[in-house]
Amino acid sequence: MFTGMIAFPLTPLREDSIDEDAYRRIISRLAAAGVDAIGALGSTGSYAYLDREERRQVAIATVEEAGEVPAIVGIGATRTSHVQALAEDAQEAGADAVLLAPVSYQALTGDDVFALYERVTAGLSVPLVVYDNPGTTHFTFSTDLYARIAALPNVAAIKIPPPPADEVAGRIATIRAAVPEHIRIGISGDNRAAAAMNAGADSWFSVIGGTLPQPALEITRAALAGDAALAEVESARLQPLWDLFGAHGSYRVTAALAEHLGLVPQRSLPHPILGLGDADRARLGDVIDELDLGTRIR
Amino acid sequence: MFTGMIAFPLTPLREDSIDEDAYRRIISRLAAAGVDAIGALGSTGSYAYLDREERRQVAIATVEEAGEVPAIVGIGATRTSHVQALAEDAQEAGADAVLLAPVSYQALTGDDVFALYERVTAGLSVPLVVYDNPGTTHFTFSTDLYARIAALPNVAAIKIPPPPADEVAGRIATIRAAVPEHIRIGISGDNRAAAAMNAGADSWFSVIGGTLPQPALEITRAALAGDAALAEVESARLQPLWDLFGAHGSYRVTAALAEHLGLVPQRSLPHPILGLGDADRARLGDVIDELDLGTRIR
Numbered sequence: 370m371f372t373g374m375i376a377f378p379l380t381p382l383r384e385d386s387i388d389e390d391a392y393r394r395i396i397s398r399l400a401a402a403g404v405d406a407i408g409a410l411g412s413t414g415s416y417a418y419l420d421r422e423e424r425r426q427v428a429i430a431t432v433e434e435a436g437e438v439p440a441i442v443g444i445g446a447t448r449t450s451h452v453q454a455l456a457e458d459a460q461e462a463g464a465d466a467v468l469l470a471p472v473s474y475q476a477l478t479g480d481d482v483f484a485l486y487e488r489v490t491a492g493l494s495v496p497l498v499v500y501d502n503p504g505t506t507h508f509t510f511s512t513d514l515y516a517r518i519a520a521l522p523n524v525a526a527i528k529i530p531p532p533p534a535d536e537v538a539g540r541i542a543t544i545r546a547a548v549p550e551h552i553r554i555g556i557s558g559d560n561r562a563a564a565a566m567n568a569g570a571d572s573w574f575s576v577i578g579g580t581l582p583q584p585a586l587e588i589t590r591a592a593l594a595g596d597a598a599l600a601e602v603e604s605a606r607l608q609p610l611w612d613l614f615g616a617h618g619s620y621r622v623t624a625a626l627a628e629h630l631g632l633v634p635q636r637s638l639p640h641p642i643l644g645l646g647d648a649d650r651a652r653l654g655d656v657i658d659e660l661d662l663g664t665r666i667r
Numbered sequence: 668m669f670t671g672m673i674a675f676p677l678t679p680l681r682e683d684s685i686d687e688d689a690y691r692r693i694i695s696r697l698a699a700a701g702v703d704a705i706g707a708l709g710s711t712g713s714y715a716y717l718d719r720e721e722r723r724q725v726a727i728a729t730v731e732e733a734g735e736v737p738a739i740v741g742i743g744a745t746r747t748s749h750v751q752a753l754a755e756d757a758q759e760a761g762a763d764a765v766l767l768a769p770v771s772y773q774a775l776t777g778d779d780v781f782a783l784y785e786r787v788t789a790g791l792s793v794p795l796v797v798y799d800n801p802g803t804t805h806f807t808f809s810t811d812l813y814a815r816i817a818a819l820p821n822v823a824a825i826k827i828p829p830p831p832a833d834e835v836a837g838r839i840a841t842i843r844a845a846v847p848e849h850i851r852i853g854i855s856g857d858n859r860a861a862a863a864m865n866a867g868a869d870s871w872f873s874v875i876g877g878t879l880p881q882p883a884l885e886i887t888r889a890a891l892a893g894d895a896a897l898a899e900v901e902s903a904r905l906q907p908l909w910d911l912f913g914a915h916g917s918y919r920v921t922a923a924l925a926e927h928l929g930l931v932p933q934r935s936l937p938h939p940i941l942g943l944g945d946a947d948r949a950r951l952g953d954v955i956d957e958l959d960l961g962t963r964i965r
Contacts, residue, residue, distance in 0.1 A: 385748050417772035418746040448716040449938040450683050472772070474715035474803050475918050475940060485939035505772050507805055620773050640747040641783035642773060 370439040370465060371498065371526040371553035372571045373405030374589040377413040377579040379624055380427055381633035385640065387423050389430055391633050395579070396434035402582035405572070405589075407435050408468060410443035412505050413576045413620055417445065417472060418639035424455060428462035439465040441498060444489075445472040445506075452489050460495055466525065467493065470500035471508045479514050486518045496525035502557065503530055512547050519548035528574045531558025531565070538568035545569070559585075559619060560611035563604035566592035576619040577610065580627050581662060609656045613649075621645050625653050630663060668737040668763060669796065669824040669851035670869045671703030672887040675711040676877040677922055678725055679931035683938065685721050687728055689931050693877070694732035700880035703870070703887075705733050706766060708741035710803050711874050711918055715743065715770060716937035722753060726760035737763040739796060742787075743770045743804075750787050758792055764823065765791065768798035769806045777812050784816045794823035800855065801828055810845050817846035826872045829856025829863070836866035843867070857883075857917060858909035861902035864890035874917040875908065878925050879960060907954045911947075919943050923951050928961060 378395045381388040399407055409431040410416035410424060419427070431440045442459040444467045446452050452469065459467050469489060471482045490497055499518055501510050515527055527548065532540040544554055555572035556565035562573040566589065578585030584607060592600035604611075613622045620638075625645040627633040638644050645653065657663055676693045679686045697705055707729040708714035708722060717725070729738045740757040742765045744750050750767065757765050767787060769780045788795055797816055799808050813825055825846065830838040842852055853870035854863035860871040864887065876883030882905060890898035902909075911920045918936075923943040925931045936942050943951065955961055 412773070420749070447937075451718070471939075474770070475710070475916065476802070477939065478941070480944075481939045481941050484941055488938070504774070618773065639745075640786070641769075641775065641779045643776070643779050643782055646778075 370406045370441070371555065373573075373593065374578050374582070374585050375406040375408045375441065375555065375572055375574045376404040376582055376585070377408045377411040377574060377576050379579060379627055379633060379637065380410065380414040380416075380419065381627070381637040382415075382639055383634045383637070387419075387426055388634055388637070389426065392427065393430050393434045395632060396431055399579065399582055400434060400436050400438045402586065404438060404578060404582050404586065406439040406441055406465075407431060408441045408443070408574055408579070411468060411500070411574070412470075412502055413579055413623060414443065415639055416443045417505070421451075421454065421458065425458045425462065428459050428464055432463040441466040441468050443468045443470070443500070445470040445500065447472050447474050449485055449488055452485065453492060456489060456493060460493070464495060466496045466498060468498045468500045468528070470502050470506050473506055473508055477508050479511065482508060482510070483514065483517055486521055486524070490521045490523045493523045495523070497523050498555070499524060499527040501527065501529050512543055515544055516547040519552045524552065526553035526555055526572070528555040528557055531556060531561035534561065534564065537561060537564045541565065541569050559614060560604070563588050563592055563600040567597040567600055576614075576623050577607070580623050580632065607660065609659060610662075613653060613656060617645060617649060622653065625650055626657065626662070629654060629657060668704045668739070668794075669853065671871075671891065672876050672880070672883050673704040673706045673739065673853065673870055673872045674702040674876040674880055674883070675706045675709040675872060675874050677925055677931060677935065678708065678712040678714075678717065679925070679935040680713075680937055681932045681935070685717075685724055686932055686935070687724065690725065691728050691732045693930060694729055697877065697880055698732060698734050698736045701884065702736060702876060702880050704737040704739055704763075705729060706739045706741070706872055706877070709766060709798070709872070710768075710800055711877055711921060712741065713937055714741045715803070719749075719752065719756065723756045723760065726757050726762055730761040739764040739766050741766045741768070741798070743768040743798065745770050745772050747783055747786055750783070751790060754787060754791060762793060764794045764796060766796045766798045766826070768800050768804050771804055771806055775806050777809065780806060780808075781812065781815055784819055784822070788819045788821045791821045793821070795821050796853070797822060797825040799825065799827050810841055813842055814845040817850045822850065824851040824853055824870070826853040826855055829854060829859035832859065832862065835859060835862045839863065839867050857912060858902070861886050861890055861898040865895040865898055874912075874921055875905070878921050878930065905958065907957060908960075911951060911954060915943060915947060920951065923948055924955065924960070927952060927955060
């Protein structure tokens with residue numbers, strides 16, 4: 370469940386409510402495409418904007434539509450007791466694992482973050498993925514903190530943010546040496562995924578894979594089969610998309626992509642996130658045509 | 668209501684629930700001390716950790732205990748519709764004004780933030796304070812964005828973060844020139860408050876003033892009466908406290924101070940915020956004795 374391509378679906382809104390029909394179609398399409406797991410309610414899935422009832426609704430829909438594909442559900446929140454309640458809900462919904470980022474408002478210390486994972490993992494009956502996403506949580510993990518948390522019960526994997534291009538292999542080796550052998554290491558940052566899996570990462574927590582699973586699966590399967598060159602070529606082919614991710618963030622670009630392809634309603638992100646402006650949507654439309662992405666939604 | 672010392676009270680928790688008795692004592696003490704307004708559910712008041720029902724409870728308690736002192740209530744959240752619901756609750760509770768920070772998870776654009784304020788202010792029946800707190804929201808306002816938002820209906824004041832020491836006067840003059848004349852400008856960052864009010868800020872949104880109103884009122888009254896030297900002297904006297912704020916953040920230090928003085932329960936902050944460690948609490952205890960702060964809680 371923590372090896373391969375873990376797809377991060379969007380959670381589309383329609384007039385400020387979850388569009389459950391559209392969401393269920395996204396999940397069943399991911400399951401049919403053969404993704405290795407579904408990472409529901411990640412950053413791409415807007416978890417930080419949804420209330421508890423909406424998150425329960427999404428967790429249930431994910432498990433129901435995922436079928437045999439493992440469902441990993443995000444449980445992040447600013448307060449430990451809220452995280453614990455979300456973990457309960459996810460487990461009751463039948464989630465196979467949970468994903469936890471140290472969401473912050475006041476800056477967190479390393480001891481705060483350790484205390485969060487210690488308290489939450491103690492009450493789990495499913496495995497947990499440590500979700501390290503400094504761009505949104507504004508918390509930076511040290512390798513030592515990874516090691517302390519990885520030694521807690523029920524911790525199964527760590528999703529790391531993309532290291533600088535020339536440090537990918539070294540960073541993965543450093544973390545691998547610091548954590549217990551059973552801990553799987555996943556990468557996020559779609560443009561760096563091929564390099565990271567070629568350098569030994571076990572999995573790719575993929576934003577684009579939650580909307581266009583095929584290209585992400587091709588990259589992942591090439592890398593994990595040892596065909597590093599093919600993985601790099603397939604990733605490089607998507608460079609115009611990675612450039613848009615770099616300019617506007619993968620969240621807004623992927624939502625606009627899904628809106629363009631009719632997979633989700635228009636203006637599917639939670640207000641006040643306006644999403645891409647018209648000129649950037651036109652550029653994205655060009656990239657979609659150029660890369661022939663419209664025909665790859667299957 | 669937007670001139671003078673606006674006190675930011677803590678919202679103490681006891682075993683993960685609001686300690687409403689302790690909270691009511693804090694508010695009635697602030698009202699008795701003659702603060703110019705109470706800024707409930709600011710960052711110091713842990714608003715980002717509380718659920719809607721808790722925030723309604725705190726808003727009601729604030730209005731009831733504040734008496735004639737204006738109650739300004741924080742309504743920040745990541746999603747616009749949640750902010751609107753919190754604004755409704757605050758207004759129903761009888762709040763005299765609301766305070767809104769652009770709380771983020773995904774980084775916000777200037778247009779996102781304008782859209783947030785535009786939508787929220789359109790539905791208000793009380794004035795709004797723009798709450799600019801980049802250390803927690805990770806959003807940086809431009810002067811131009813201040814000006815656009817300040818022109819919206821119901822916007823009454825802007826609370827700015829502390830500029831660098833040598834830029835305080837220039838910054839306030841720049842903002843003053845950019846916004847309509849009726850907009851009040853308040854400062855946060857307790858160690859820079861005397862300088863800012865001496866340079867023309869209308870108010871101090873004060874962390875320490877929510878727990879120890881007297882010293883904050885002395886600084887404010889000196890500055891607003893034109894006695895700049897006295898304001899500076901009174902502020903400089905508290906330098907050991909400002910140094911602790913600088914080292915650990917005003918949130919954790921003020922909570923530890925209130926715990927030390929018995930105003931709130933031990934471990935009053937929401938988990939996973941552990942608060943000051945033992946050595947830092949001992950240092951704080953020394954500062955409390957040195958500055959004779961224990962006798963100033965009246």
